[in-house]
Structures are given as C-alpha cells and as structure tokens.
Amino acid sequence: xxxxxxxxxxxxxxxxxxxxxxxxxxxxxxxxxxxxxxxxxxxxxxxxxxxxxxxxxxxxxxxxxxxxxxxxxxxxxxxxxxxxxxxxxxxxxxxxxxxxxxxxxxxxxxxxxxxxxxxxxxxxxxxxxxxxxxxxxxxxxxxxxxxxxxxxxxxxxxxxxxxxxxxxxxxxxxxxxx
Numbered sequence: 001x002x003x004x005x006x007x008x009x010x011x012x013x014x015x016x017x018x019x020x021x022x023x024x025x026x027x028x029x030x031x032x033x034x035x036x037x038x039x040x041x042x043x044x045x046x047x048x049x050x051x052x053x054x055x056x057x058x059x060x061x062x063x064x065x066x067x068x069x070x071x072x073x074x075x076x077x078x079x080x081x082x083x084x085x086x087x088x089x090x091x092x093x094x095x096x097x098x099x100x101x102x103x104x105x106x107x108x109x110x111x112x113x114x115x116x117x118x119x120x121x122x123x124x125x126x127x128x129x130x131x132x133x134x135x136x137x138x139x140x141x142x143x144x145x146x147x148x149x150x151x152x153x154x155x156x157x158x159x160x161x162x163x164x165x166x167x168x169x170x171x172x173x174x175x176x177x178x
Contacts, residue, residue: 036143074118081167083112088174106139
C-alpha cells in the first residue's frame with residue numbers, strides 16, 4: 001500500500017510540473033490577445049481597445065482619439081481575475097461597412113470593477129486614480145474575425161480559464177446552446 005501511495009504521489013507531482021506558471025500564462029495572453037484590432041474603415045476617430053493581465057488583474061485600456069488630436073477620451077478599467085465569473089462571446093458589425101467582429105465579454109458581479117478616466121493617452125495604468133464603478137458587470141473587448149479564423153480563440157479560452165483558476169477564480173466559458 002505504501003508503494004502505491006508513493007507511486008500515485010509521484011504521478012501527481014509530475015503532472016503538475018507540466019502546467020504553465022502564472023507568469024508564462026500572463027505573458028502568452030498579453031502577447032496574443034491584442035493582435036486582432038477592429039478596423040472601423042476610413043474614420044477620423046481612432047479606437048484602441050487593449051487587455052493586459054498583471055498581478056492578478058485584468059486591465060482594459062480603451063480610448064478614442066481624432067486623427068488631428070482635437071479630441072481624446074480614454075479610460076483604464078480593472079477587475080481582479082478571481083472575480084471573473086464567465087467569459088462569453090457575441091458578434092457585431094459596422095452598419096455602414098462590410099466589417100464584422102467578435103466581442104469577448106469578461107463577466108463579473110456588480111461592485112468588482114474599478115475605472116480611471118484619462119486626460120491624455122500618456123497616463124498608464126499605474127499613474128491614475130481608480131474609483132469603483134459599482135454597476136458595471138462586464139469588460140468587453142472587440143477583436144477582428146481573424147481572432148476566430150486563426151484558431152487563437154480556443155487557445156485563448158484555455159489560457160484565460162487557466163490563469164483565472166491560478167488566481168483562485170472559477171470562471172466558465174459560456175457557449176451558445178445551438
């Protein structure tokens with residue numbers, strides 16, 4: 001019996017050694033999740049939406065900026081990875097363009113998201129003041145359809161669930177029923 005216990009323990013230890021670390025997983029997600037920006041055609045406003053994972057948080061950077069620098073609006077949002085309850089997808093398109101995209105929804109309970117409004121594009125996630133956004137229940141990031149067509153969507157799902165679990169969360173991927 002003692003030999004069986006030692007054998008089972010050694011198998012468990014060896015299997016856990018094949019899992020990626022928090023740092024490896026965060027780095028992989030950060031290197032790949034923002035590679036599929038949505039194009040809004042010949043628009044005078046540039047839209048940027050980026051996700052960053054760092055130290056157990058999802059940071060979402062969103063800004064609108066005119067090509068002539070006459071308009072800027074931006075924000076940083078953050079939510080703890082352990083607070084994400086589900087990840088789901090929806091699809092949308094531009095009304096005047098032949099342009100479709102996928103939206104990734106990071107869902108969480110009310111009272112878990114913090115926001116920082118930006119005065120300019122040079123404010124980083126570290127040098128802003130965050131305030132609670134009590135009614136917010138999702139961070140939504142748009143990606144072009146190459147996110148799906150390239151096969152990265154399935155790999156990203158696995159990586160996101162893995163990192164959320166590593167930080168103590170228990171998120172699920174919500175799939176369409178049909």
